[in-house]
Amino acid sequence: SQQGEEDPQALSIQEGENATMNCSYKTSINNLQWYRQNSGRGLVHLILIRSNEREKHSGRLRVTLDTSKKSSSLLITASRAADTASYFCATVNSGGSNYKLTFGKGTLLTVNP
């Protein structure tokens, strides 16, 4: 069953704007990860946030985690056309491990030049 649900399903912005995607999940987790998938390609790991962390940064990416609400957000600042892709959140459930990621359905981000 799908653990995460991303919101919105699709997002279209102009280059230079910020993009925010949200993810909700259902069960207790060990960590939450965000992945990017360019059209027709495999997934690329972006960032991981542990269940005891509230915020994490990596370059233009900022991830927050609220375990009380079972939700996470991914912020991409100063977006570029090259950021156009689908973004997925994936969770490692408590007691689980990296061989068993549970994915959401993804957000399709389009950055217009």
Add this chain to the structure above:
Amino acid sequence: NAGVTQTPKFQVLKTGQSMTLQCAQDMNHEYMSWYRQDPGMGLRLIHYSVGAGITDQGEVPNGYNVSRSTTEDFPLRLLSAAPSQTSVYFCASSYAGQEHSVYFGPGTRLLVL
């Protein structure tokens, strides 16, 4: 390093045919997994392995077999292909644990007629 490689990139099968999707990694990762991705869906776990000789079922294992005779290789076998198995298949690998990055292959696009 080549990372995670998958062959073939694209395959067309007739209902009832069998085939093997190949996956290999050269990073000495303990964990390997197979996922399928259907339109508008996130990835769903088919089978996984935590080391050579050890495999287990994921969320959607029916119609698929796996084996892990070496650390490097994790083939996925379709026993008798059905149209419902039309999908994009991704192989993934990571070091053992909960917080290592997971690496994905480029995918195999399978069409069952």
